[in-house]
Amino acid sequence: MRSAYLTIDDSASERTDDLVDYLVKKGIPAVFFCWGENLEKNPAAMVRAVQKGFVLANHTNTHQRASNNDAAFTIDEIKQCEFLIDRIYKEAGVKKSHKYFRYPHVDRGTGAWVIDYDQADPHTRQAVMEEIADGVNLPDKSKPATSAFEKKQQLQDYLKGAGYTNPFTKVTHDWFWSGEMGQAVDSLFTYSNADWMMLPHQLGKWPYKTVQDLKQKARNNRWLNEENSVSLVLAHDKTLIVDVTIELIDDMLETGLKFLEI
Numbered sequence: 001m002r003s004a005y006l007t008i009d010d011s012a013s014e015r016t017d018d019l020v021d022y023l024v025k026k027g028i029p030a031v032f033f034c035w036g037e038n039l040e041k042n043p044a045a046m047v048r049a050v051q052k053g054f055v056l057a058n059h060t061n062t063h064q065r066a067s068n069n070d071a072a073f074t075i076d077e078i079k080q081c082e083f084l085i086d087r088i089y090k091e092a093g094v095k096k097s098h099k100y101f102r103y104p105h106v107d108r109g110t111g112a113w114v115i116d117y118d119q120a121d122p123h124t125r126q127a128v129m130e131e132i133a134d135g136v137n138l139p140d141k142s143k144p145a146t147s148a149f150e151k152k153q154q155l156q157d158y159l160k161g162a163g164y165t166n167p168f169t170k171v172t173h174d175w176f177w178s179g180e181m182g183q184a185v186d187s188l189f190t191y192s193n194a195d196w197m198m199l200p201h202q203l204g205k206w207p208y209k210t211v212q213d214l215k216q217k218a219r220n221n222r223w224l225n226e227e228n229s230v231s232l233v234l235a236h237d238k239t240l241i242v243d244v245t246i247e248l249i250d251d252m253l254e255t256g257l258k259f260l261e262i
Contacts (some may be wrong), residue, residue: 003258004224004231005168006030006249008189009059009102012038015242016045022246024052026253029261031167032237033102033187034088034201036081043088050092055262056085057100057187058164066109067144071154074109077101078159099164102187104138106234109152112138116178116189131223134207135192135234147221164222167262172230173223189234191224193217193252196236198244213243215251224252232258 008019011032022031032049034056039046046056061080064073078101089096106114114132119124132138164185171177173190182187194214197206208214218224224231233252236246 001258002003002225002227002229002231002256004191004233004252005171005188005262006104006233006235006259007033007057008237008245009033009104010035010038010063011056011059012042012045012241013237014042015236016042017048019242019246020045020049020052020236021052021139022053022249026249028249028259029054030259031055031057031100031187031262032100033057033059033100033249034081034085035059035063035104036077036084037063039081039084039088043084043091046088048090049104050066050089050094051160055098055100055164057090057098057102058082058085059102060104063104065105065111066103066151067111067148068261071109071151071158075154078162085100098167099162099213100167100187101159101164101185104174106132107138108184108186109155110144110148112141113144113148114138118143121175121178124178127175127223128181131190131192135194135200137196150244156185168232170230170260171232172224173227176232188232190232191218191221191258192234193245193248195241195245195248196238199238200240211247214244214248215247216251217253218248224257225255 011034033206060077066074
């Protein structure tokens with residue numbers, strides 16, 4: 001059996017309720033990584049999501065790349081978003097005992113160098129680079145300065161000290177656990193469905209130009225289709241592409257993929 005955790009970034013949107021209703025209907029658990037500004041625009045949708053059993057996690061307050069700001073700024077962004085998430089749980093009447101975090105654009109302070117590729121296991125380095133490049137918007141591939149790696153470590157230290165953890169412990173891929181990805185306190189991914197490539201301002205600019213292309217991307221992915229594997233899927237909650245996201249999840253279900261609770 002092939003399984004995966006489903007994580008959804010950027011909530012809330014104007015169509016979060018539609019996405020939640022679809023997931024409930026299909027019996028799919030998910031973790032919503034919430035963008036603070038969007039939470040404030042539509043808190044009721046996330047209160048409803050929590051009451052229906054979904055998990056909310058932190059995606060910063062204003063969704064800025066950590067590589068463009070100093071550590072203090074990003075830490076403040078995390079604190080602001082966590083405050084809003086705590087308020088949602090309180091309004092929902094549900095006890096919150098977790099703290100999970102994912103960086104916007106999976107930019108951990110070092111741009112496209114999500115991990116230090118120079119230090120990565122040479123047997124798995126290429127797999128990691130391909131999975132990241134294939135699914136997230138990190139156009140600058142140049143190696144960052146030493147100060148950026150130091151900032152990344154400073155942020156990891158903050159997250160660990162503040163009680164953040166990685167809940168996706170059943171992921172099976174060796175390349176995920178063999179180095180920095182497996183040691184990370186923040187939540188990474190093993191497969192991005194790249195639904196964001198269907199946004200009007202992104203359409204046609206990336207290798208996958210249609211929804212069918214993205215379906216085939218998933219069907220061709222070596223790791224997602226490995227027998228008896230557990231993957232970590234990244235998707236989005238964006239008003240203009242909720243139907244796309246639902247269609248891509250549906251196609252994964254059709255291939256026999258099962259989604260897991262954390």
